[in-house]
Amino acid sequence: MDIKPILSTLQRHKFTAALLILQIAFTCAIVCNAVFLIGQRIERMNMSSGIAEHELVYVQMAYIGDQPDALPRTAADLAALREVPGATSVALVNHLPFGAGSSNMGIKLDPSQQKDTINVGQYFGENVLPTLGVQLLAGRDFRPEEYRSLDDVYAGLRTGDLSKIPKPILVTRAMAERLWPGQNPLGKQVYAGQNIPLTVVGVVKQLIRSNRFESGAGYSVMHPLHFAMDSGSYYVLRCAPQDRERVLKAAVARLTALDPDRIVLEQGTYDQLRYDYFRNDRAMAGMLIGVSLALLVITALGIVGLASFWVAQRNRSIGVRRALGATRNNILRYFQTENFLLTTFGIVLGMVLAYGVNLFLIVHYELPRLPAAYFPIGALLLWGLGQVAVLGPALRAAAVPPVVATRSA
Numbered sequence: 001m002d003i004k005p006i007l008s009t010l011q012r013h014k015f016t017a018a019l020l021i022l023q024i025a026f027t028c029a030i031v032c033n034a035v036f037l038i039g040q041r042i043e044r045m046n047m048s049s050g051i052a053e054h055e056l057v058y059v060q061m062a063y064i065g066d067q068p069d070a071l072p073r074t075a076a077d078l079a080a081l082r083e084v085p086g087a088t089s090v091a092l093v094n095h096l097p098f099g100a101g102s103s104n105m106g107i108k109l110d111p112s113q114q115k116d117t118i119n120v121g122q123y124f125g126e127n128v129l130p131t132l133g134v135q136l137l138a139g140r141d142f143r144p145e146e147y148r149s150l151d152d153v154y155a156g157l158r159t160g161d162l163s164k165i166p167k168p169i170l171v172t173r174a175m176a177e178r179l180w181p182g183q184n185p186l187g188k189q190v191y192a193g194q195n196i197p198l199t200v201v202g203v204v205k206q207l208i209r210s211n212r213f214e215s216g217a218g219y220s221v222m223h224p225l226h227f228a229m230d231s232g233s234y235y236v237l238r239c240a241p242q243d244r245e246r247v248l249k250a251a252v253a254r255l256t257a258l259d260p261d262r263i264v265l266e267q268g269t270y271d272q273l274r275y276d277y278f279r280n281d282r283a284m285a286g287m288l289i290g291v292s293l294a295l296l297v298i299t300a301l302g303i304v305g306l307a308s309f310w311v312a313q314r315n316r317s318i319g320v321r322r323a324l325g326a327t328r329n330n331i332l333r334y335f336q337t338e339n340f341l342l343t344t345f346g347i348v349l350g351m352v353l354a355y356g357v358n359l360f361l362i363v364h365y366e367l368p369r370l371p372a373a374y375f376p377i378g379a380l381l382l383w384g385l386g387q388v389a390v391l392g393p394a395l396r397a398a399a400v401p402p403v404v405a406t407r408s409a
Helices: 004-011 014-045 070-082 128-132 150-159 173-179 241-258 270-277 279-313 315-323 328-365 374-398 402-407
Strands: 056-062 089-093 104-108 118-124 136-139 168-172 189-192 196-204 220-223 234-238 263-269
Touching: 004 014, 004 328, 014 279, 014 328, 014 374, 056 241, 056 270, 070 089, 070 234, 070 241, 089 128, 118 173, 128 234, 168 173, 173 196, 234 241, 241 263, 263 270, 270 279, 279 315, 279 328, 279 374, 315 328, 315 402, 328 374
Parallel strands: 118 220, 168 196
Antiparallel strands: 056 234, 056 263, 089 234, 104 118, 104 189, 136 196, 168 220, 189 196
8 A cells, every 4th residue: 555645644643643653652662661571570480499399388486585505405496397297308497598588608719809709698507408309410418527516607707717617518500600611510619708718519400599689599509507596597397298288387386395485487388488579579560560551551542542533534535535446445454554654653762762761770770681572572562452453443434435424524
């Protein structure tokens, strides 16, 4: 179809056409970025933790006042939890992936470095691998004689006695590939804190840090440390998925029976812990979906309204064209082509705006750059929306009989 008559008609309605083009442009800019942010949130919520999520329950407890015998009490707790029917493995862990707290440290490859090479999350505890279900890819787990007390480590850091600090560590595959790409990480040495040498004895497939994912979600280390239960740590029990509620109830009952003066801060399945952690992400994704749908509906209504207005104004010209031999399909294609041109102008402007909005988000909120793939996705969405929205008015225009249109003049 020759588009010159369409462009000529649009030039006579510059203001109205410009308003629709701006509306489409703003919708394109906002929807492209919103869809990108929704995708980011969904990807974040689907992040794999590297642990047996559907087989874990946890309990957090707190003492009232100082407890000088905290370590023996913790040992008694672990012994009692191992006797819970259905519990196949038990551990005390300082943090869990997607948990509230975190423990992090900087890692250097050379003690003479001024800046850390990477920042990693830290996990402490005994029997952690089998309890969390973390897969060991290479090397070995910690030996019993390698474990040290966390209190002794703190004392060694204060006094400078590095002999109290355990040197073996387990690292994740992501961390190993980041530090030694293409090399065998076993036996490699890194330096932490006060240039404390640590030696890699094992590599696990995956164990994401508890939070602070912007520093590298997959960068985690495990230390052979045992410690007393505190308000930030977790008693974790592994069991069959169908036994979780029963095992959790029995675990809380045993811990309460051992010391009724303690407070149960939190308890639940790991699935619930993960669900709660991403509550804000789900709310944000839902809000962005709502805003995007609202903008698309408003834009569609704008197209319908403008097309209906133009159809009503052009009854005479439509009748003349029909009388001269134009078919209903000719009239239908005319309005669809007109809408396609308006939508295209809006999309081109909208892509420029989308890029500008993304730059603003990058500068002020440290979001990643909008991938180029989102631009054609947004364009196809708006082209399709425009054609569907204009279809009703275009069909009404095509259905006007030539005689009635001519008489209406």
